[in-house]
Amino acid sequence: MVSNNTDFTLAVEDLTVSFDGFKAVDNLTLYLDRNELHVVIGPNGAGKTTVLDLICGKTKSTSGSIKFLNKELTNMAEHEIVRAGVGRKFQTPSIYENLSVLENLEVSYPHGRGVFGSIMFKRTSEVIEKIHQIADQIMLRDELETEAGLLSHGQKQWLEIGMLLIQDPQLLMLDEPVAGMSVREREQTAELLNKISQGRSVLVIEHDMDFVERIADKVTVLHQGKILAAGNMKEVQADPKVIEVYLGH
Amino acid sequence: MNFVYEKLFGGKQGFIGLLILAALILIVFPLFFDIFRLNLIGKYLTYAFAAVSLVLLWGYGGTLSLGQGIFFGLGGYGMAMFLKLEASSAENTSIQSTPGIPDFMDWNQITELPWFWVPFNSFTLTLIAILTIPALFAYIIGAAMFKRRVGGVYFAIITQVIAVILTILIVGQQGFTGGINGITDLRTLNGWDITSDSAKYIFYFINCGLLIAVIIASRFILTSKFGSLLLAMRDKEDRVRFSGYDVSNFKIFVFCFAALISAIGGALFTLQVGFMSPSFVGIVPSIEMVIFAAVGGRMSLIGAVYGTLLVNAGKTAFSESFPELWLFLMGGLFISVVMFFPNGLAGLWDDYGHYVTRHFSFLSTLKNKLFKKSPSIALEAANDSNVSEQQMTKL
Ligand SMILES: Nc1ncnc2c1ncn2[C@@H]1O[C@H](COP(=O)(O)OP(=O)(O)O)[C@@H](O)[C@H]1O
Ligand SMILES: [Mg+2]
Numbered sequence: 001m002v003s004n005n006t007d008f009t010l011a012v013e014d015l016t017v018s019f020d021g022f023k024a025v026d027n028l029t030l031y032l033d034r035n036e037l038h039v040v041i042g043p044n045g046a047g048k049t050t051v052l053d054l055i056c057g058k059t060k061s062t063s064g065s066i067k068f069l070n071k072e073l074t075n076m077a078e079h080e081i082v083r084a085g086v087g088r089k090f091q092t093p094s095i096y097e098n099l100s101v102l103e104n105l106e107v108s109y110p111h112g113r114g115v116f117g118s119i120m121f122k123r124t125s126e127v128i129e130k131i132h133q134i135a136d137q138i139m140l141r142d143e144l145e146t147e148a149g150l151l152s153h154g155q156k157q158w159l160e161i162g163m164l165l166i167q168d169p170q171l172l173m174l175d176e177p178v179a180g181m182s183v184r185e186r187e188q189t190a191e192l193l194n195k196i197s198q199g200r201s202v203l204v205i206e207h208d209m210d211f212v213e214r215i216a217d218k219v220t221v222l223h224q225g226k227i228l229a230a231g232n233m234k235e236v237q238a239d240p241k242v243i244e245v246y247l248g249h
Numbered sequence: 250m251n252f253v254y255e256k257l258f259g260g261k262q263g264f265i266g267l268l269i270l271a272a273l274i275l276i277v278f279p280l281f282f283d284i285f286r287l288n289l290i291g292k293y294l295t296y297a298f299a300a301v302s303l304v305l306l307w308g309y310g311g312t313l314s315l316g317q318g319i320f321f322g323l324g325g326y327g328m329a330m331f332l333k334l335e336a337s338s339a340e341n342t343s344i345q346s347t348p349g350i351p352d353f354m355d356w357n358q359i360t361e362l363p364w365f366w367v368p369f370n371s372f373t374l375t376l377i378a379i380l381t382i383p384a385l386f387a388y389i390i391g392a393a394m395f396k397r398r399v400g401g402v403y404f405a406i407i408t409q410v411i412a413v414i415l416t417i418l419i420v421g422q423q424g425f426t427g428g429i430n431g432i433t434d435l436r437t438l439n440g441w442d443i444t445s446d447s448a449k450y451i452f453y454f455i456n457c458g459l460l461i462a463v464i465i466a467s468r469f470i471l472t473s474k475f476g477s478l479l480l481a482m483r484d485k486e487d488r489v490r491f492s493g494y495d496v497s498n499f500k501i502f503v504f505c506f507a508a509l510i511s512a513i514g515g516a517l518f519t520l521q522v523g524f525m526s527p528s529f530v531g532i533v534p535s536i537e538m539v540i541f542a543a544v545g546g547r548m549s550l551i552g553a554v555y556g557t558l559l560v561n562a563g564k565t566a567f568s569e570s571f572p573e574l575w576l577f578l579m580g581g582l583f584i585s586v587v588m589f590f591p592n593g594l595a596g597l598w599d600d601y602g603h604y605v606t607r608h609f610s611f612l613s614t615l616k617n618k619l620f621k622k623s624p625s626i627a628l629e630a631a632n633d634s635n636v637s638e639q640q641m642t643k644l
Contacts, residue, residue: 079490083493107474110493113493115475115502119469
């Protein structure tokens with residue numbers, strides 16, 4: 001069944017990508033409602049990161065469709081997908097280590113995105129206000145002048161989330177946002193995610209079950225590029241197939 | 250005013266650095282050197298344009314071009330073509346079988362001025378050509394490479410290959426280009442003798458003025474969001490791309506801008522040295538330009554100028570006595586700078602420069618005079634600091 005116009009923020013249908021015959025994502029279908037916080041779990045190598053790569057245009061699909069707000073993404077350039085409203089955080093924190101926290105956020109500010117626009121870009125009070133507001137959210141208000149490379153691992157993860165938030169994306173995709181974080185930082189991040197998922201859809205990839213339980217509206221379990229189970233956390237946890245391949249050990 | 254100060258001069262350190270450079274090349278050199286030496290320094294300073302362009306392209310942009318000689322050469326040839334046509338008036342060349350065309354064309358049995366030489370009869374068109382053709386050529390190369398996401402070593406090699414091809418083309422097409430000897434015997438510019446001492450002085454000062462203007466323009470770009478983006482791209486290209494930027498456009502722009510700067514240097518070279526030849530286009534000059542930037546500090550616009558001056562002074566002094574050793578010495582210099590002083594001379598300045606600025610505090614006084622704060626702002630600033638002091642004591 002291929003739907004045309006839907007209410008979904010994201011509709012991934014029959015998506016397949018094959019690397020030299022190896023299907024890293026195999027006939028995947030996945031829907032995200034407005035304001036839904038959806039978590040994808042699965043063992044290492046299941047194809048989770050590849051799904052995000054496909055959605056944000058980093059990897060081209062072999063077949064299938066990806067619709068974001070009813071707009072087909074599969075043939076769009078990466079920067080166009082971002083401008084359409086899709087933000088993506090990478091698995092390892094990807095920030096500009098040599099720039100300050102403020103500059104990191106400023107560079108991500110969604111104005112002056114052309115060559116000449118960026119040369120003439122002015123740090124107006126409006127820009128500063130927005131940066132401060134985001135910095136408050138990601139708990140880095142006191143670190144604005146700090147060189148980003150000096151932040152703790154957890155703070156780097158938050159900064160990258162902040163760099164996405166400042167663009168106010170309709171769909172936010174986060175690849176293992178709490179990897180390498182302390183227990184306290186995980187709690188703070190869960191809180192942050194619950195806050196920022198107001199008014200937008202969020203797709204999170206995560207391993208940490210406690211964390212998933214705390215944030216997820218819906219969970220999809222991926223295994224060898226295919227969906228093994230989907231539903232709310234309780235249903236998924238009770239699924240015998242899931243217990244066997246993933247939660248069991 | 251403060252905005253201008255920060256944007257164009259890069260804050261206090263940057264402003265003082267620029268002031269010292271300006272004083273050195275505009276006042277000290279002309280006072281202490283005769284016109285022969287000054288003309289030689291002027292020649293070095295034309296290479297500095299290429300070195301500055303590499304600071305933008307390589308230091309900030311992370312894209313190493315081993316072909317800046319291409320653009321330096323295109324600029325230089327553009328100017329040389331105009332001067333050659335002026336030197337080849339019908340009276341001057343009446344003994345040729347076809348009078349009115351450059352001598353080397355006549356020697357190569359060419360009987361009519363080739364079409365692409367015709368615009369160079371006009372000085373205006375020549376200037377336009379110098380300012381557009383190299384940049385346009387860079388655009389074509391840049392678009393072909395960067396849109397396909399070719400970068401790094403591959404880009405460096407391709408620019409080098411293009412430099413070689415261009416050299417071969419110039420040498421091979423002797424009738425159109427003057428071949429290996431280049432375009433020589435340039436004498437006048439709109440009737441004005443360019444070999445006279447007064448012309449050499451004037452070109453020297455024009456050269457210095459343009460170099461400073463180029464540095465200020467580059468500062469303006471580097472202190473904007475564009476500059477931060479360049480650094481961001483150098484370190485995390487994907488993050489920039491997935492923040493909604495078309496990365497290739499930014500790389501193409503810096504490459505074109507770098508080409509433009511280098512071409513201006515090339516044109517000034519021709520004016521001051523009086524000829525242009527393929528030996529300023531190929532691999533060796535292109536790599537030398539990278540060494541100038543590396544020695545000066547690839548992250549420093551001003552450092553690039555000092556790097557150029559220093560290496561060239563060394564080259565001139567050294568190659569007079571041991572010409573065959575010079576290339577090895579320069580190779581060694583390059584490797585040791587990259588290994589031990591990755592930030593070059595500018596790195597040393599950053600580490601030890603505050604000693605200098607402290608001892609030359611009159612420079613900051615001068616700065617305050619030049620960028621006089623209006624009394625009310627100064628007062629406000631003073632009040633601010635009082636307030637914060639009070640707060641401090643309260644805390
Ligand atoms: N560009 C690629 N080329 C070849 N194989 C790839 C590529 N990207 C991912 N893979 C493979 O696809 C599988 C899924 O990888 P990934 O999506 O990173 O897994 P996960 O994020 O679930 O741990 C892995 O076996 C990986 O080696
Ligand atoms: Mg992964």
